[in-house]
Every structure is written in structure tokens, then in C-alpha cells.
Amino acid sequence: MGITFDTQTKTFHLTAKNTSYIMKVLGEGYLVHQYWGKKIKQYNHANKVRFLDRGFSANPAPATDRTFSLDTLPQEYPGYGNTDFRSPAYQIQLENGSTVTDLRYVSHNIIKGKPKLEGLPATYVVSDDEADTLELILEDQLIGLKVILSYTTFQNYDVITRSVRLENGGDQDLKLLKVASMNVDFQDSEYDLITLYGAHVRERHIERTRLRNGVQSIESRRGTSSHQQNPFMALVRKDTNEDYGDAYGFNFVYSGNFLASVEVDQIFTSRVTVGINPFDFSWLLQPGQTFQAPEVVMVYSSNGLGDMSRTFHKLYRERLCRGEFKEKERPILINNWEATYFDFNEEKIKDLAKKGKDLGMELFVLDDGWFGKRDDDRTSLGDWFVDKNKLPNGLDALASDITETNMEFGLWFEPEMISEKSELFKKHPDWCIHVPNRKLSEGRNQLILDFSRKGVCDEIVAMMTEILSNSPITYVKWDMNRHMTEAGSAALPPERQREVAHRFMLGVYQVMEELTMKFPHILFESCSGGGGRFDPGMLYYMPQTWTSDNTDAISRLKIQYGTSLVYPISSMGSHVSDVPNHQVQRITSLDIRGHVAMSGNLGYELDLTKLSEEEQEIVKEQVNFYKEIRPVIQFGDFYRISSPFEGNETAWTFVSEGKNKAVFAHFKVLDEANMPFITVKLKGLDPNKKYTVVELGESYYGEELMNVGINIPYRQGDFQSVMWRLYAE
Template identity: 30%
Template sequence: MSGSAAIAHDPATRTWLLTTRATCYALRVAEHGVPLHVHWGGPLSLAQAVELPPSGVGPRSSFEGFGIGEELTVDGGNRYGPPALRVRFADGTRALTWQAAGHEQPDPATLLLHFTDSHYPLRTTLGYRVHAGTDVIERWTALTHTGTADEIVLVRADSATLSLPPRDDYRLSHAVGLWAAETQLKRDPLPFGETVLTSRTGTTSHQAQPWVILDAGDADGGWADETHGQVWSAALAWSGSWQLTLHHTPDNRLSLNAGAGHDAVTVALRPGETHTTPSLLTLHTPDGGFGGLSRAWHAHLRTAVLPHPEETRPVLYNSWEATGFSVTLENQSRLAAHAAALGVELFVMDDGWFGGRRDDHAGLGDWTPHPGAFPDGLRPLADEVHRLGMAFGLWVEPEMVNPDSELYRARPDWVLHFPHRDRTELRHQLVLNFARPDVAEWAHGWLTRLVAENDVDYLKWDMNRPFSEAGWPDEPSGRSDRLWFDHVRSYHSVLDRLRADHPRLRIEACSGGGGRVDPAVLARTDQVWISDNTDAADRLVIQHGYTQIYPARTMAAWVTDVPNQQTGRSIPLRFRFHSAMSGVLGLGGDLTRWQPAELKEAEQLIAEYKAVRHVIQHGELFRLRPPGDLQALSAVQYVTPDASESVVLAWLPQPRFGLPPAPLRLSGLPPESRYRDLRTGALHHARNLTERGLDLALPPTDWASTLVHLVRVQDPS
């Protein structure tokens, strides 16, 4: 099977075959016009795909219906499962019918299948795209009102329906969480019926993530683990509210609908308008288990999504935990000098630098430097940071406003609100309606001026509360629900415009930590602040869940002071560094209070990270032992694409007396190679490292950790 992506067609059977590097996806347009799923799995030829029947089966009795096995499940006929597309026409009709209306291939990697309704003026286009070098297949749907009168209401418009092959049982992996406890991985048997995962917050949310991982069991076993087994997965490229609905029937058929918006949010189409859903990225790995799936996701996101995948992210310092809102030119300059002396490369001033901002009650929306803290503006601090050899960054929160601000007093109509309802404040702030063109233009205007006038290299874009009272009373077309979609599109657009205005600008995504993370965010930013929780032990669990889909190259992690602000736990500096080193290293403590010994150790550890970060940020990730039990070893390994180097990070918070951990078995190393441990100088055969394992020689103390850097010294003979 060729590694290139391709799309093939058999006109006689109306079968389409999408071929990726290691998998195939087949579908068929039935004679009556319904697009049916055929195959999503290992490689097939077109002739083999033609021979296969559609994956769905008809009803076994008059009490059951169709629906499983369609490429986009619709409301209509005897379909009783959850519809991915539910439409209400002007006369009240809800059922939709399919009529094939041709296809297009605008380029060799893209397929568009067109359908019309048999009576009403609605055209549906199913989009498919394959990506050379990866196994990701991209899906989306476009819906066009082709008539001349009356609205068509899209009650539900998902991006796609996915059908999995029939198996005896299924298991669902997904991420749940809370603020400061994001991406907690859950892996449980999938119950029969409908399982709905959703966010109604206007963002992806802290409570859930817009992705799922599925594996299947049968009479012969078949359950996946970290290294073996078939796995299917999907991730929605959408930064707002979303819904994933899994439909598991008692006869063990499984479908997944995925799309933007949540229940009760509709789209009203007027004549000539088109609604295009966000892309659903889908990925199947025939073997390799959850680890192989993650590495496949990471490879695709690095090569096809991230804006600057070739770059290596700098070591960052952020001022928040040191000074809070009480920022001044003097204290930021002192912190910058300490950070530069440690080897930090990017200095970011956090909240408190603007307007009347001295706490979280006031000032959001007034994006001019605080006159008392910065009487000559921000340029003196930017110049000092640059003089010290670091890039200069700022925290911003463009989508928010405090009621106690000049902006809100001037434009109270700019926030999300309903008539005759209170405006709920969270963190003493309200949400600006980015769906309004004037609000988006205002935000882009001050942001681009801020960057240009102060030579800003980096922005940390935060969003510290979800939507509430999500109304737009003066929406000019009378369709205020569009704000759920247009706010997100406008957020994306402002980011895109900023990057176009300032090609050197780099951006960090944040929403009170990991409240807004998805492939669409990663396409526009350079790294993500995945949690406000910087406790080194908690972070191992959060980072474990994050890297199921997203690469370490995007995962910002800080070393902060102890006792930790969130947990009150005190963990040694070395362990804190090793925890943060498994992503993009940053510092966030008050360096002016660190003891000389701590500063010296930090300088050494930053140098160690710089020596291996090319492996961590650009290598393949192997999760050797998951975190969880504080008395158990956890470890990750990174291997460069050519396997010339490998880095191991391992943590043992509370060793068991008399029971040292067994040697750590490594992965991803060519078996006939040899590697030198730069820590000890020892030389190891790769086969011994993968079969017997590496002795970590951890000290028998609490909060033990280590970093091992292995370099290949001999290629296979």
C-alpha cells in the first residue's frame, strides 16, 4: 500500500474508496440516493471495497429502524436513532430525503458529494479530505438554501456521522475534568443506548474535550492497550460549544455524530445562504494501541495543523504568581533580570498592566497601560526585556469586559445579554459579543496596535469565563442564535488577522487553563496553557490526558513556587522541573525570593532541558507507565524521528520501602542499535533496553525523579 493519500471511484456501484498511509475508508451512494458507510479500517483495494456490503443492516422488525450505517444520519422515515441532520422547513415538515446530485473533486485529495431533497430547496454536500503522510480523514457538511423564499431551520447540523465495524463490545475513552483538573482520562465500557458528550459553555470547556477514542472487544479478545490493538478516534476542530453523540445498539452496532453547537441552538438559513460545519478529524490505527494512535495524532497535528511546526518553543517566564495584579515597571524589570540570568528566553507580563486594573473587579476592556505602573507606556519594559536577550510577551483577555470599565460604560450593548434579564457576572466580568463585526474590529484594532507600538513578540490570549445570557437583541437579521457560531468564527478570524499583520508574533491559547483546546485553536496558536494547576504531581495526570490527542510541542508547563497555590503541596524543585520538562518548559514563581541554591539548580535544569527539548518537542511520545498512584512509577519517553536520540522522564512520588521499581522497558528504539546514557556514560544495547529495561537508579526518597538522555553511537550493521 502506497504511503500517499488517494481517492478512487467505481461508477458502476457508486463506491468511493479513500486511501491513507495505512488505512482505508469506503462509502457507497445507494440507488435511492442515501450515502451509506462501507468500511473504515485496514487497507483495501477498490475491487475489495466494491465487494463489501454497506455496514448498516435493515430493521429486524417493525419496531426497529434504519439509521446506523449512513454517512450522515438524518431525521426522516423509519430512522429512530439520533440524527446528525435535523431540518425544519417553512411548512413544518421535518423529514429529509436524499437524492444524489453529483460529485466534485476540486483537488486529488478532496471529495465533495452533493445531494438534494426531493421537494424542498436544500442542497447537502458531504466533504471528505485525505492527507498525504497521515491516516487522518477530514469530514464536514455544507448545507445550502437553494430557494427564493422562507427560512430553513437547521435544528441540528453535525459535521459527520461515523460508523464502526460490528464487534461484540466497545469501550469509550474520553477526557473529563474541572477548572484546574482538566483532561482526566476516563476509559470505560460503552453502555447501550445513546451517550452524549457535550459543552454548552461557548468554549470546548474544562469539563469535557471534543474528542473520543474507541476500541472494540470480541470473542477473541481484541481490547486495545497502550501498545497493541485497533483504535478509532475523532476530534472536532471547533472552539465553541459542541456535541458528540454515540449510538450503541443492543446488536452491537455503533455510530458517532459530531458537530458544533449544543441542544436548542439552531441555524436559520435564508435563500442563497450556506452553513458549513467545522471539520471533524477522524483517525483509525490498525494496530499500535492507544500509544500508536496518539503518535499518529501528534504527527498529523505537527505536519498539517500547527502554524510553525519546525520551531522549537522557548523557555518562558510568566509573572502571574510572582506579582499578581500588582505589576509595575520596576518589579517586572527585576523579575526579567532574574529570568534572563537563569537562561529564560521569553518573558511574559501577565494580568494587571492595563487600565484601572489592580484586581479582578475592574479594568477589563480598557487596553491602555496603567498610568501609575507604566507612566511612559510599555515600551521601556519591552526594550529592557529585549536588552536582556529575551522576547517580550503580554497577557490579554480580548473577549471579556468588567462592568467597572470605561468600555462597558460606553458600550453596554456589546456584551452577551437578554432583555429583561440580569447579566450574570463570573469573575466580575461579562462576555463581549465577538459575533458583532464592530466588536471584532475594535478587538483587532487595539491588539494590532499594541503589538506594533510595543514590539510585542508574544501574546497569551485568555478567556476566564463561559457564556451566559447568550443573547443578541439587536442582531440585524433577527437570528441571535448565530452568535454561538459567529463568535467562534470571529475569534478565529482575529487570530488569523493578527498573525497576518505580525508574522513574527507567537500566541498562547488559554481559557482559565484548558477551557478551550481543539485542532482549530492549535491551527492558530503556538502553545496551550492546559491548566491553571501547576502542582507537579497533578500536572502529570493532566498532561497524560492532554497528550492522548495533542502533542507535547503544544503543552505549556510551569515550575512555580511551593506550597503550591492550588493544592498547598510542597514538592522539591527537581521534581517540579522534571514534570514541566515533559512539555514546553516555563517558570512562574517569584524568582526574587528564590534562594541562591535554588537559582543555581534552576539554571542547571534549564540548561538540561535546552539540551533535550528538540527531542521532547519534535520526537515521538511513548507513555511507558501512566501516572495515578503516587506510590507507583510513571514515565514517558521521546524518540527523534531518526531514532538517533531518546529522552526518558520518570517520576516516583512515594517509593515503597524495600520495593524499588523494576527496570523501565523502553520503546521505539531500533533493536540492533546501541545507545550511550549521557548521564552515566553507560553503553546499552537497544534490545536490552526494550526487553529487560533501563535501571533508573532513583533515590529511595519521596518525590524522586530523573531525566535520561540516550544518544545512538552505532547504527544497525
């Protein structure tokens, strides 16, 4: 069905897989939201907009009807200043200083497929038959402003994406003060709000709160999407859980400053708005110029949070991630960071790589410290040439020696950063983000390169190309270890200084586009102090992200569980590290560390040469086990069973597409005396198939495992786990 327009009622009906989204043009060109939810075959306006004279809700000119006010109208892209007193989706300042605009519907286009967004990451289609796109053209005729609202409906996913493009067709400069990418006015407020909050080494914890009157919002003002708040929110009905109830998910395909808000108004309707954070933002839009806002992915589920998550997962794996690695099994790696930090030499690296190879690992990653004079974190960022003191034979010789053993070689970069103690800074001190005459703040003893400048971006591309072209590198870990302060650029005039943060992000995207296209054989992994930039914008260029700098297995239960609310398992880097853990000093067994790490893209981050023979055997068994289950883990459907945010247990299941294979994992955190027995009901299986639980040597039908449950072995002690394979007979 796609997208239809009823010319008599001026109603647009958008349909995705099992979803309908309906809006209409009302009166003198006002675009009104009518419905978003389960697919309906025929819409006959059973919930048509009603009007009432409400005190202090003003009436737009010509004010001939006291019952008509934008203040109570459910709108698609509301402004401010002509009777709607709620939060606007956009705000524009004219040359006369005023900020009043009046957008009205002019026309529309229905397009097969999905056009690209210029300079920005976004979901895509492989064939035009997969999706339909509606472009709604709104115009403020007084000033010549055109706003194009884009809606794409996907045939195979319960997904609608939205974005906004502004065109200045007038003869005066416009200053954009706020440009949200979407707005939805729900007709009630009986929802809970779910968000993902956190901090460095404690990312994406789940918070669920009841909607209240006024505005609730999450945002980043840090120059990145941030550890502190992820650019995701969901509205769910109060009885919605993992398996039941309505859920509306919103995810911003952007890696910089964002604002996502929900406003409950005087008559208990709810306005959801998502876009670039207007804080410290403006954009000078001159006559003839265009501004493209990023995309928002909107997912509706009538079957709870689990179904919402699996929709996000499948869409992102198949129609957001790109390149040869999006559906390719990810290698099991050994990273030297927590094994050596900056203190290593060529022989130490070779020893680690050899031991990793002996234990069955497939990729060695050389982390921070290989370049310039990088013996600590106070120097050399920007000097992307090999430190011959550590690697006297050069990077190519080291990489070649390792790859000749049939082990792949990967390398760490932090391209967006610069150290004051660096050759690059001496040569170009104005290339950092800064404000004239202001002292420079530092984070991790470093500054940020001004990626809003093309010359800076070109130089970084050239330096990285030199390294990546001359060594057999198949993996890059792309790090970003500080947030933005003194946001200014030497290359921009005063009236454009508040464009720096967005222009920086556009520059980052352009550099990533060039490098990932130039080196399609390289698997790029995004990192920002771990999970500080875990967002769909990054996944467009890099199909996986280092989930958190916190490698503790128990901490990771919450981090990975929360991350799974929106991001696919194939996007989560997850490593086994040493104990006591370097972040929280907790001591856990290799078993539970392995089971948690195997619930993502498995890697190791410890000194393998110091493992006992017994520990080496355990690691070898884990690696072999993971190679067997890897396709199900990375590309199967993920079902959350027990939440670490709600109790002492965590459980989840991975199920292959045909439901012939599954992997079940259960984790107990703390032990207590005389604990009860634990039985867990699995999810996602075929009720009519009989599954052998390999580790138990017993078989059960899916309906029994899901409805009756299966016993978890009674084990004493803290931090206990099991991971079982289920194969259909």
C-alpha cells in the same frame, strides 16, 4: 491511490497512508458506510449490506420491500423522520413546522488537494499532491436543500477529515436545528469509549468505559470547548492498549459548544456523530445562503493508542499549526503571574526579567494587571491601555529595556472579555453578550464581549494592534476566563438569537486570523483559565496552549499525560512554580517540578529573586539541560510507558525523528516502606542502535532497553524522578 469510484457498483474507496474508508450508493441514492480500517488493495464486497424484516423498523416510501429500512442501514449522513429512529446527523425545520427531510445522492467531485473552509480553522496541505478530497452532493429535491459532504484523505498520515456544507437552493427559509460534521455507523459495538473529562485545574483526565446500549455522549454547553469535556473521543477494541489493537480517534476542530455521541442500537451497531451542539442552537438559512460546519479529524490506528496519538501529533504540528512558530523551538520563559499576581511595579518586573536572563531564560511575559486600573479582577477588561501608575514610563519603555538585554518580551491579553467597571463598558454597555431585561451573571467579575458583532471585533483588533505595533512584543498570552451565560446579542433579530454562540466563535476566529496574520513574528499562546479551550481550533491560530492553571508537578502528570492522547507536546505550556503549590498546597522538589515542566514547553512562574543560591544553580542547570533536549521534547515522537491513571508511576520517552536521540523520564509519586526495585522497558528506540545513557555513563542497544528494560535508581521519599538523555553512538 487516493480516492476512486467504481461506476458499476457505485462504490467509493478512499485511502490514506495505511487506511481504507469505503462507502457506496445503494438503491435510490442512499449513501451507505461499508468499511473503515486497515488499507486493503481491492474491495470486493465481502461484507455487503444484508437485509432482514425487523419488527417496528419501518420501510421508506415506496414501501415495496419490508426488509429495507433506514433504521438498520449503516449510513454516512443520516436524517430523521423517514424510518431511521436513531440519532440523526442533522435536523432541519421547514416553514410549515415539519422536520422531515430526505437526502439522496446526486453526484460527486474528486479534487486534488484540500479546499479551505470559509471562516473556520481546519487542517491544510502545502501541496495538492499531499491529499485528495471527495465532495459528495446530496439533495432533498422537494425543498431544494443541498448537502455537500467533504472527505479529505492524506497521503502521509492515517487521517481522514470530514466536514459538511449546507446550501439552501429552494424558495423558503430553512431553520437548521442540528448540523453534525460527520457520522460513522460501525457494524458492531464491541468497543470501549475513551474520553477526556475534567474541571478547571484538573483538565483532560482519561476515562475508558465499555459501550453500552443507548446513547453515551460528551458535550459542552458553555460557549467554549471547555475544561469539563474535551472535543475528543476514541473507540477502541477491548484489548487495545498503547501498542496493540484498533483505535479510532475523533477530534472536533472547533472551540465552542459541541456534542460527540455514540449510540448502540437494537441490533448492536454503533453510530458515532460529532458536531456543533444542537442544544440552544438554530441557524436561519435563507434561500441562496450557505452554512459551513467545522471539521472533524478522524484517525485510525491498528497499533494501539500510542500510534493514534503520534498521528494526531504529527498532523497537528505539520498541517494544522501555521506560521513561523509551528516548527520553531519555543523560548524558555519567566511569567510574573504567580510571582506577583496584580501587585507589581516597573522595578519589580525589571528585577524578575533580569534574574530570568541571568539564569538563562529567553522570554519575559508580563501577565494580567498592566492595563487600565487593573489592581484586581473586578475592573478594566476592555481598557487596553497602559496603567501609568504601575508602569510610569509606558509599556514600550519597559519592553525596550528588557529586550535590550537580549531577553524577549511577551504580554497577556483577555480580548474577549469586558468588565462593568471599565471605560469601554461605559461607552458601549450593549457590547456585552446579554438578554434584554435579564440581570447579567458574572464569572470572575466579568462579562463577555459580543464577538458576533463586526464592530466589536474591529475595535478589539484596533486596540490590540495599537499595543502590538508600538512595543517590541514577540509573545502574546491570549486568555479567556469565563463561560457564556445569557447568550443574546443586541445586534440580532429574535429569530437569530440561538445563533449567538456560533457567531461569537466565528468572530473570535476572525479576530485571531487578522491579528496572527498581521503579526507573524509574535508567538501566540491560547489560554482559557489554563486548558479550558485546548482544542485543534485554537491550535490553528496559536501553536501552543497554557495546559492548565494548575502548576503542581504531580497534578500535571495526569493533565499532560491525558492531553498527549491527542495534542502534541509542542502545544503544551508547562511551568515550574513555587511551593507550597498555589493550587493544591503540595511541596515537591525543584527536580521533579523541572522534569515535569521539561516534558512540555518549559517556563517558570515564581519569584526568581527569592530563590536561594542553591536553587538558582538548579534552575540554571535545568535551563541549560532543556536547551539541549528541547528539539527532541518539542518535535520528537512521544511514547507513553506507564500511566499515572493506573498506578504510582509515570514514565514516557521522547525520540527524535531519526531515532538518534531520546529523552526518558520516570516519576514516582508516593513512597512506601520496603518498596520493590523498578525496571522500565523503553519504547520507540532503534533496536539495532547502541545508545549511551548520558546520566549513567553506560551504553546499551535499543533492543535491550526496550525488551529487557533499565533499572530505576532506588530512592526513598515521595515525588522522585529521573530524566535521562540517550544518544546513539
